[in-house]
Amino acid sequence: MLVEEIMHRIVHTVEPELSIREAFQVARQHRIRHLPVVKEGRLVGIITDRDLGHALLHMVDDEPAAEALAHPVSEVMRREIITAHPLDFVEEAARLLYQHNIGCLPVVHGERLTGILTRKDVFKTLIEMFGVHQPSQHVEVEVADKIGVLAEVSRIFSQHKTNIHRVMVYPGRQPGRLKLVFRVQAINMLGALRDIVSAGHRVLWPPLPPDAGKPGECHE
């Protein structure tokens, strides 16, 4: 999934000359926390309601609040901005948000600000990716990390006319092993699981009944 598929295209921005007071009002009016600062269409900074609050706290040590509120946002905005590109993957955006511990990513194409992406948007997408949209069963298989192994296990499901709704691949517990997590549209998959075990893979979930061949290790 690409950033441009989930980003907000209407972005509320402020100009660098705008006062802190007015910036607060813009944030409150649109119920947003992040305000990109734009000059002649170009992204020059970013300010959050929290940054504004912190800056004010410092300023009111030296001057009355009314005066502090009249300062332009350019004085308090962050100038080093971490941005995303519309064609970045959502997982890359998630990594940036996490690594830099920031709440949003302005999306920039060339010089132009084309959208904005918040933590909440990324979360929502992840929830949709992991969510259950069709009646289905969770299956975990541990396999050797080698070419064709995903195709092999998938083929077993298709031989059993069992539709796969989702696949995730995680690192295994040991090097050279992978954990494949499927959601498959089946209430009964004992046949498929038996074949997966016969093909030399280890079924971690669901636990197989005693007659179903060598069962995998049970979930702790």
Added chain:
Amino acid sequence: MSEQALFIHSDAFFRYRFHDDHPFNNQRLELTLDLIRSLNLLKDHHLYEPTAATDKELYLTHDREYVEVVKTAHEGTIPESRLLEFGLSTEDNPVFDGMHDIAALITGGTLTAVKQVMSGARPHALNLSGGLHHALRAKASGFCVYNDASVAIAYLREKYDARVMYIDTDAHHGDGVQWSFYGDPDVMTVSIHETGRYLFPGTGNVYERGHDAGFGACINIPVDAFTEDDSWMEAFERVIPSAIRKFQPDIILSQHGCDAHHYDPLTHLSATIRIYREMPRLLHEWAHEWCDGRWVAVGGGGYDIWRVVPRAWTYLWAEMSDQPLGEVDIPAAWRKRWQRESPVELPHTLHDPEGIVEPIPRREEITQKNRTVVDQVLQYL
């Protein structure tokens, strides 16, 4: 007193069978009926022949297009890709001869039960072939072609404007019925089941509570894998009476899938026959307390057809028909008759002896987790 209940039955129910190696095997009804008879619990006046659901009745909760596909699926003229769109011709739901007729008869069985109870003929009626709770509006799912409970509830709404409480005790979430009435404030669906995190169909978490006007009339109690009798019953007894009191139903329709048993090959719970004796006892009590006795019960899942289903459903029928059973021996003749065919040793008693579930170290943790789920559910009631 034993004239209080009807046992809806037709031998045609046995033919709801996909193929010989399929886990859904209605030979379980034959075994159950024979066990009930062996214990002398079934008299002629209990038995009642169902009539098949009409197309119009099926359309109450199913799309016409789907019903047409089910009717003609076995003729081999519908391309497989189209069957798959309707959930048919999968490993779970292969097409079988007479599929429509038998599924419509089973649905008719639950409708017949509902009609008899609402007409006042008898307060209780049982259709063990019913409880096909996964079937969706236009899709077969989880061995279920038509959703008999959904159709019967929709009929109760349309014909009697009754407030219906649906209580689903199958190990799997009662998704089909839940989605049929998700926005209806006059149908409360309650499902207790193994958490969807690990089990089909994946839904049924506590936050699924209905939508629009139906918000609050949907309750889910997902319990942890390896849950045992005490914890299961604790959840059941803490939630259901409060839900009934809040909702004030005119009739209870309960689903009695017995696949939460430790022996069941398709689920991962650790219950014993005890819960299948206690739940009907409580439901019976509550039906008299809150609904003038109006209570319809249906079967459901149950894939250990030799050791679990006949015993669980015998307890159910005994309770419904006011012939409740305690811990009794299974008649030797029944065991002898079926042992030849059974791949496992048939049990000697109707109840489970102590110790069929090996103690697990995580018991306390599972109990606590389930308690937290129940606390959460009770906050909404």
